[in-house]
Amino acid sequence: MNNAIISGTGFHLPENVVTNFDLEKLMDTTDEWIQERTGIIERRYVKDGVGPAGLAIPATEMALKDAGLTVSDIELIIFATSTPDYYAPGSACILQHEMGFKNIGALDIRVQCSGFVYGLSIAHQYIKTGMYKHILLIGAEVQSTAMDLTNRGRDTAIIFGDGAGAVVVSATDEDRGILSTHLHSDGAFLKELWCELPSSKMRPRISQEMMDEGRHFLFMNGKEVFRNAVTKFPEVIMEGLSANGLTPEDVNLLIPHQANTRITEMVRRRMKLSEEAVYSNIHKYGNTTAASIPIALAEAMREDLINPNDIIVFASFGSGFTWASAIIKW
Numbered sequence: 001m002n003n004a005i006i007s008g009t010g011f012h013l014p015e016n017v018v019t020n021f022d023l024e025k026l027m028d029t030t031d032e033w034i035q036e037r038t039g040i041i042e043r044r045y046v047k048d049g050v051g052p053a054g055l056a057i058p059a060t061e062m063a064l065k066d067a068g069l070t071v072s073d074i075e076l077i078i079f080a081t082s083t084p085d086y087y088a089p090g091s092a093c094i095l096q097h098e099m100g101f102k103n104i105g106a107l108d109i110r111v112q113c114s115g116f117v118y119g120l121s122i123a124h125q126y127i128k129t130g131m132y133k134h135i136l137l138i139g140a141e142v143q144s145t146a147m148d149l150t151n152r153g154r155d156t157a158i159i160f161g162d163g164a165g166a167v168v169v170s171a172t173d174e175d176r177g178i179l180s181t182h183l184h185s186d187g188a189f190l191k192e193l194w195c196e197l198p199s200s201k202m203r204p205r206i207s208q209e210m211m212d213e214g215r216h217f218l219f220m221n222g223k224e225v226f227r228n229a230v231t232k233f234p235e236v237i238m239e240g241l242s243a244n245g246l247t248p249e250d251v252n253l254l255i256p257h258q259a260n261t262r263i264t265e266m267v268r269r270r271m272k273l274s275e276e277a278v279y280s281n282i283h284k285y286g287n288t289t290a291a292s293i294p295i296a297l298a299e300a301m302r303e304d305l306i307n308p309n310d311i312i313v314f315a316s317f318g319s320g321f322t323w324a325s326a327i328i329k330w
């Protein structure tokens with residue numbers, strides 16, 4: 001039997017804390033508005049020159065140590081990021097070189113807020129087939145450089161932050177691990193949360209004129225995203241639980257993508273979960289896209305909130321739109 005467990009977790013946040021009060025100085029907003037609408041108090045921004053691969057290094061070191069493994073044990077790198085260091089090559093390749101991994105496969109996936117859960121599904125399949133024993137899965141983002149820190153971008157800029165989370169997915173003979181993953185998308189909503197430029201459809205891919213229009217910043221139609229998120233989160237969680245003959249009462253801990261406290265709270269109520277059964281750390285880090293679930297998982301582990309045989313649920317919703325869930329018997 002080739003079951004897949006998460007054998008190690010790690011995370012890393014840049015040192016630079018950006019509070020709501022710091023944002024008040026840049027745009028017409030208030031700490032009160034941001035906290036009330038999102039639950040966010042502060043987020044972290046990288047210093048110039050640091051990309052997602054750089055953030056992923058300490059997170060990976062922590063995850064490898066936690067798993068009792070070294071770089072030479074890893075057989076595949078999956079790097080989920082919507083904000084890659086470069087257009088080409090992928091951030092997984094950069095990490096492979098900078099950390100001295102063997103010449104193993106290095107795969108970037110671009111599924112925005114659902115990137116980590118999609119990545120987990122890929123790792124799960126490779127382990128189940130017996131192809132690999134240890135896979136490194138990263139979720140890392142540098143969103144701060146895509147934020148329009150003026151009034152024009154205030155509804156999006158207040159939400160996002162930078163960070164990295166890492167897990168090692170390993171094979172086991174034990175009767176536990178990832179039970180299933182469930183992935184979805186609907187590209188009809190692509191422009192509701194997107195970063196248009198640079199685009200290979202443009203010649204040149206970006207120009208000063210396009211930048212003056214702010215088309216290189218992340219754009220979000222917050223209301224539309226919110227409306228869909230509060231429906232799709234419960235749907236995809238229920239899909240995962242039902243597929244395994246489980247109900248919300250069986251869930252020990254739901255770790256949702258940290259999008260907005262109000263979204264998480266609406267999902268929690270709809271699913272009739274207790275406050276203790278839903279993990280939240282968005283107040284400290286904002287929305288870190290693909291990094292938010294692995295960061296939250298690594299923190300929950302260190303807070304002793306996860307015990308053997310617990311039913312743990314990951315769920316995500318974001319740009320694409322994409323949404324996904326994973327059900328794990330820990």
Ligand code: UT7
Nearest residue numbers: 028029030033037113154155158222223225226259260318
């Ligand atoms: O990870 C991917 C998924 N992303 C999400 O899940 C985000 C989902 N959406 C949201 O979290 C919310 O829609 C926001 C927090 C982005 C916005 O909250 P909202 O309750 O939907 O506010 P709104 O866009 O309806 O704006 C309400 C008012 C507007 O003013 P008027 O038209 O009522 O006069 C906005 O102009 O708040 C204004 N506003 C702000 N005021 C202070 C918008 N942004 C700000 C701001 N500070 N930063």
